[in-house]
Amino acid sequence: MKGYRKYFGKKIIWLIITFIAAVLLNFILPRLLPGDPVAVITARTAQGVSEASAVKQIYEDYASKFGINKPMHVQFFSYCKNALKGDFGLSFSQYPRPVSDIIHDAIWWTICLQFPAIVIGWFIGNFLGVLAAYIRKGFDKILMPIFLFFSSIPAFGMAIILLVIFGIHFKIAPTSGGYGFDLIPSFSFKFIGSVISHYHLPFWSIVLISIGAQAVGMRSMSIYELNADYVKYSRFMGICDRKIVGYVFRNAMLPQITGLALSVGTMVGGALVSEIVFSYPGLGTVIYQAVTMSDYPLLSATTLIITIMVLIVSFGIDIIYAFIDPRIKAAQFD
Amino acid sequence: MTNTIKQIFHSPKFVVGFCIMAFILLSMIIYPLVNPGNPLEMIGLGSFQKPGTYVSLYDSIDSSSTIFKLPDAENNRISQKLKDEDRIAIMNWLIDYGVSESDINLSDTNSLLDLWWKNYDSSILVEGMTKAKRNYYMRLNKSLESAKRTEEYVVSHTDKELNELETVRTIENTDYVNIQDVANVKRLPLGTDNFGRDVLKELVSACGTSLRIGLIAGAIATLIGLTFGLLAGYVGGIVDDIIMFITNIFTVIPSFVLLLLISYSIGQDQRGASTIALVIGFTSWVWTARAVRAQVISLRKRDHVNLSKLSGHSLIRIIITDILPYIASYVVMAFILQISTAILAEAQLSMLGLGPKTTEVPTLGLMMNWSMLYAAHLNGSWWAYFPVLLTIALISFSLNLMNTGLDQVFNPTLRD
Numbered sequence: 001m002k003g004y005r006k007y008f009g010k011k012i013i014w015l016i017i018t019f020i021a022a023v024l025l026n027f028i029l030p031r032l033l034p035g036d037p038v039a040v041i042t043a044r045t046a047q048g049v050s051e052a053s054a055v056k057q058i059y060e061d062y063a064s065k066f067g068i069n070k071p072m073h074v075q076f077f078s079y080c081k082n083a084l085k086g087d088f089g090l091s092f093s094q095y096p097r098p099v100s101d102i103i104h105d106a107i108w109w110t111i112c113l114q115f116p117a118i119v120i121g122w123f124i125g126n127f128l129g130v131l132a133a134y135i136r137k138g139f140d141k142i143l144m145p146i147f148l149f150f151s152s153i154p155a156f157g158m159a160i161i162l163l164v165i166f167g168i169h170f171k172i173a174p175t176s177g178g179y180g181f182d183l184i185p186s187f188s189f190k191f192i193g194s195v196i197s198h199y200h201l202p203f204w205s206i207v208l209i210s211i212g213a214q215a216v217g218m219r220s221m222s223i224y225e226l227n228a229d230y231v232k233y234s235r236f237m238g239i240c241d242r243k244i245v246g247y248v249f250r251n252a253m254l255p256q257i258t259g260l261a262l263s264v265g266t267m268v269g270g271a272l273v274s275e276i277v278f279s280y281p282g283l284g285t286v287i288y289q290a291v292t293m294s295d296y297p298l299l300s301a302t303t304l305i306i307t308i309m310v311l312i313v314s315f316g317i318d319i320i321y322a323f324i325d326p327r328i329k330a331a332q333f334d
Numbered sequence: 335m336t337n338t339i340k341q342i343f344h345s346p347k348f349v350v351g352f353c354i355m356a357f358i359l360l361s362m363i364i365y366p367l368v369n370p371g372n373p374l375e376m377i378g379l380g381s382f383q384k385p386g387t388y389v390s391l392y393d394s395i396d397s398s399s400t401i402f403k404l405p406d407a408e409n410n411r412i413s414q415k416l417k418d419e420d421r422i423a424i425m426n427w428l429i430d431y432g433v434s435e436s437d438i439n440l441s442d443t444n445s446l447l448d449l450w451w452k453n454y455d456s457s458i459l460v461e462g463m464t465k466a467k468r469n470y471y472m473r474l475n476k477s478l479e480s481a482k483r484t485e486e487y488v489v490s491h492t493d494k495e496l497n498e499l500e501t502v503r504t505i506e507n508t509d510y511v512n513i514q515d516v517a518n519v520k521r522l523p524l525g526t527d528n529f530g531r532d533v534l535k536e537l538v539s540a541c542g543t544s545l546r547i548g549l550i551a552g553a554i555a556t557l558i559g560l561t562f563g564l565l566a567g568y569v570g571g572i573v574d575d576i577i578m579f580i581t582n583i584f585t586v587i588p589s590f591v592l593l594l595l596i597s598y599s600i601g602q603d604q605r606g607a608s609t610i611a612l613v614i615g616f617t618s619w620v621w622t623a624r625a626v627r628a629q630v631i632s633l634r635k636r637d638h639v640n641l642s643k644l645s646g647h648s649l650i651r652i653i654i655t656d657i658l659p660y661i662a663s664y665v666v667m668a669f670i671l672q673i674s675t676a677i678l679a680e681a682q683l684s685m686l687g688l689g690p691k692t693t694e695v696p697t698l699g700l701m702m703n704w705s706m707l708y709a710a711h712l713n714g715s716w717w718a719y720f721p722v723l724l725t726i727a728l729i730s731f732s733l734n735l736m737n738t739g740l741d742q743v744f745n746p747t748l749r750d
Binding site for chain 1: 579582583586587588589590591592595596598599674678681682686687688706711712714716719723727728730731734735738
């Protein structure tokens with residue numbers, strides 16, 4: 001267990017460091033860059049106000065409200081203190097709704113949509129990748145370019161294509177929203193049915209994209225492994241093919257798991273944009289609203305939440321990895 | 335070197351990717367020569383005009399005409415007016431009216447219309463039909479009657495002095511104009527977008543901007559990644575620790591989030607295409623740095639590097655002559671991938687409304703953003719977004735293909 005403890009300890013320290021860095025970046029970036037968010041807000045509120053002193057008054061009012069006239073470190077600590085309490089301030093665009101309330105409503109939609117989609121896409125992709133590497137010939141020649149092409153389409157593009165084909169042309173799926181516009185969220189059969197029918201298109205668009213990307217990676221990993229010495233040796237020993245494929249799959253899978261941990265951030269980014277296409281009530285749509293209405297507190301809080309989600313997921317994958325990778329298991333006996 | 339290039343061009347994947355890319359680049363160069371002008375000019379009033387050839391109605395009145403007696407002219411005229419849903423509506427009316435269903439043949443326009451003329455009367459009240467529906471049938475009947483009409487049209491213009499109409503020309507239904515004789519004919523192979531701009535022209539120009547963004551961002555990311563990777567891998571020690579610390583942090587924090595925050599904070603006014611390219615470049619170097627470092631560490635202890643060190647060569651010289659050549663192929667591949675990710679990243683940013691400022695240059699992402707804002711995907715204007723999507727996919731597909739091709743050449747274990 002000692003090996004594990006050391007490994008986990010190291011991972012947790014990194015988690016904390018990255019977390020602090022993420023919070024710092026989230027705090028510092030908008031303050032370092034040339035644009036002044038408070039000036040933007042002032043410009044929006046002060047539209048039509050021609051008197052310079054009035055505009056200045058509005059600016060100073062906002063400045064003291066957001067505390068930007070206080071020294072940097074005071075701001076940072078009050079920011080951290082409030083963020084820990086889950087208080088991200090009030091949203092500008094949906095005033096006087098608190099930001100945490102908006103995020104609380106949106107976050108489960110995003111988690112329930114993206115988590116299963118990425119996991120299922122990952123499994124199917126890896127399976128097809130091994131199959132392509134093992135069968136080669138015709139199967140590989142056709143599938144490989146298709147996978148590559150699929151992984152080249154941006155996630156929102158796939159979303160639009162599915163939307164137009166199944167939502168508008170065949171009319172078998174609703175085109176926007178997370179549930180019927182005439183329903184109020186509740187635990188009724190009608191509502192759940194509506195949620196499920198709205199779920200399909202965004203779900204499959206994310207799955208299809210991740211299948212492509214994962215299959216390409218898994219295929220080259222497997223080809224690499226299939227040429228390894230241990231495979232040749234097993235062949236000479238007369239071990240049956242199915243067993244060898246099993247070995248190859250396990251070995252090629254390991255880098256894929258780390259790959260997943262590292263690429264979760266990119267995948268989530270793409271998937272968030274495809275939420276916009278469907279006006280899905282998740283974080284992607286919240287980001288979009290925050291950007292179009294220049295709602296800075298909302299944007300900043302959303303990005304922080306997404307970063308934390310990605311951090312947790314990749315930490316989780318690292319932990320799972322420790323139990324799967326025999327080398328880390330072996331470290332226990334050192 | 336020539337041998338390597340020859341080998342690269344023997345890889346079918348690389349060649350296909352290269353051809354797609356070459357095609358895109360060539361059309362980017364040639365199309366503006368054939369069809370010059372500002373790609374952002376709003377030529378059409380109204381949004382999302384269908385693709386096709388637009389002939390000036392005004393000019394065609396002045397053009398000399400010839401007479402053709404085409405046997406199917408009248409049929410074409412009617413079936414142009416008669417869409418599929420109209421046919422079904424006619425059938426429904428006839429069934430409601432009492433014609434038996436077996437007599438009606440949907441695909442045979444003549445027999446369907448014969449039945450319609452024989453039976454339809456606007457004064458007949460069919461049971462259970464709404465007023466809106468009845469009005470629809472009246473309109474349909476009127477448009478069909480106008481298509482059946484054989485009288486000529488009279489074109490006239492107003493005489494200002496006498497204040498009366500002066501006939502310019504009468505147009506028979508057998509008059510035809512050669513399209514060559516009409517002064518103004520506009521070909522819009524991909525129609526117009528929401529602002530009435532020529533989509534094809536805009537697309538070609540946007541493709542250029544997006545590729546430029548990709549190149550700049552890719553170059554910056556590769557340069558930073560390469561420098562960091564080389565330093566961390568070769569120098570080692572405290573430099574390695576610091577660089578790896580930064581790299582580790584940026585691997586887990588999604589670059590998408592950084593991109594979002596930075597491009598939002600820069601503000602709308604400062605966001606030009608090249609600024610966006612810079613931002614994308616600065617947020618996507620992490621992978622290159624990690625991979626270069628790993629490669630350099632395995633090279634650092636090789637004999638030829640040690641020999642160089644013993645000969646007292648400078649750090650820069652060792653890196654350039656003894657290490658870079660070994661990782662060059664990898665860096666080229668990473669660069670190619672960076673370009674395609676940067677193009678995708680620009681498209682994603684623009685979809686969120688954080689792309690380059692909108693008035694000066696078109697980019698692929700901005701075209702997508704506008705067509706989504708004006709709901710092109712919901713109102714069936716496929717030409718405004720599908721070609722753009724296809725271009726994005728093709729560019730990144732061709733880059734990925736080239737990359738796989740190169741991978742197989744430089745990485746013999748992956749070869750077929």
